[in-house]
Amino acid sequence: MTRKLYTGPLVSVSFDGELCQHAAECVRGMPDVFDTAARPWIDPDRAGTTEAADLLREVVARCPSGALEIVEPGAR
Ligand code: SF4
Structure with a gap:
């Protein structure tokens, strides 16, 4: 599986499902953005303020696990 990019207004997030250990740090830390019941399950639009x-x-x-990475604007 390849790394997938979820684009947001301020920062974007990339995710590699093969690396994910399902530790749920992301879901605990920011349930608005990381919602496993939603599709797409990562929504950086919900992190629209600085x-x-x-x-x-x-x-x-x-x-x-390194499954998640921040992609800053202009980095790609
Ligand atoms: S992406 Fe990272 S923090 Fe989120 S469940 Fe997977 S390993 Fe845990």
Whole structure:
């Protein structure tokens, strides 16, 4: 499986399902953005303020497997 990009207004998130260990740090940290019942399950649109984008960066940094990565604007 390849890494998938979820584009947001301030920061984007990429996800590699093969790496995910289902530790749910993401869901616990920011349930608005990471909702496994929703499709797509990652919605960075919900981190549309600078505060929320900062929290999103923190939550992604806590992902233990490296499945989640922040993609800053202009990085791609
Ligand atoms: S925090 Fe990382 S490893 Fe845990 S469920 Fe989320 S993406 Fe998967």
